[in-house]
Amino acid sequence: MTEQMALCVGMDPEVFFPGSGRPPKAAVDACRRCPIEIRCMFDALRSTDEGYRGGLTKAERDRIRAWDRRARKRAGVAA
Numbered sequence: 001m002t003e004q005m006a007l008c009v010g011m012d013p014e015v016f017f018p019g020s021g022r023p024p025k026a027a028v029d030a031c032r033r034c035p036i037e038i039r040c041m042f043d044a045l046r047s048t049d050e051g052y053r054g055g056l057t058k059a060e061r062d063r064i065r066a067w068d069r070r071a072r073k074r075a076g077v078a079a
């Protein structure tokens with residue numbers, strides 16, 4: 001059901017894999033308007049997959065994961 005709602009279905013997958021550069025406007029616009037963006041973003045944060053997913057680049061997701069690890073370490077919470 002939710003996968004059917006993903007706005008990237010049917011789009012050229014290449015726009016979601018821009019390498020280390022910024023994603024093309026088509027990918028940014030799709031994620032921004034996607035009804036499952038938040039779910040997609042959380043799924044992407046739990047993986048180390050490449051590509052632009054849930055409105056975040058791989059580098060942005062890596063920074064969020066690193067920030068989360070530091071916060072958990074400061075709080076004495078196991079990862």
Ligand code: SF4
Nearest residue numbers: 006008031034037040
């Ligand atoms: S948020 Fe996820 S499911 Fe929605 S268009 Fe972007 S990559 Fe696709």
